[in-house]
């Protein structure tokens with residue numbers, strides 16, 4: 001299932017977590033990040049969150065997960081919440097979710113992002129990565145890629161721009177099947193009026209950090225995130241994972257005066273904790 005055409009054509013119940021990790025691990029986006037999310041990466045954080053919700057006797061209705069990438073950790077959060085008895089409706093957002101799978105000359109195909117960036121070519125029934133691995137020089141892949149790029153890149157971009165082919169969502173097929181879940185393409189730096197005051201839990205995992213945003217933009221993004229909380233009793237979880245499992249995050253709760261206070265910390269806490277407190281004050 002390395003090829004986009006077979007991955008998106010497969011019945012979701014036949015796609016495993018391993019298939020997803022492998023497929024999304026092959027997709028490097030225009031801003032040099034991978035779509036892959038390590039399965040179970042946030043399992044410990046999910047468990048602590050569920051325990052806190054139980055301690056506060058706080059059932060969740062609407063949940064917003066920001067910057068979901070392929071949605072693997074979103075699916076795990078949904079499963080953990082359901083297991084704990086929360087009948088949550090989950091909305092997942094990311095700046096970029098959609099791509100087009102277009103047919104090309106010689107029976108080839110390409111998976112193309114809306115800005116024209118090619119995520120994958122299919123040539124002679126094989127997936128060809130547009131990005132280079134060190135080993136490629138020794139396997140002849142560098143030569144093949146150069147040839148493919150020369151012949152196929154322009155037609156791929158032109159056909160995608162013309163709206164040809166099939167639109168696909170770069171999301172876990174298991175997540176799309178999960179029920180009580182919807183996704184939106186949404187940029188956290190721009191306030192979405194439809195989200196304001198709607199969510200009992202907002203999670204921003206590996207999104208609201210200095211690595212992604214300039215200081216002023218980060219302020220906007222944090223302010224928008226706070227604005228999406230439904231009101232007193234709502235929860236905000238902000239965290240960043242360093243390395244494979246060093247989670248540094250903060251869980252906040254909104255009080256009657258609509259101020260946020262810190263309920264729990266993971267590791268040394270979120271790097272934007274002080275900013276959240278300032279903007280919610």
Ligand SMILES: C[S@@+](CC[C@H](N)C(=O)[O-])C[C@H]1O[C@@H](n2cnc3c(N)ncnc32)[C@H](O)[C@@H]1O
Nearest residue numbers: 037067068069073094095186187188189205206
């Ligand atoms: C590292 S992934 C986090 C995936 C998941 N939340 C997790 O922690 O496993 C970060 C995601 O944030 C998205 N992103 C970056 N800038 C964004 C923005 N301004 N608005 C919404 N999403 C954004 C990226 O497209 C990427 O999919």
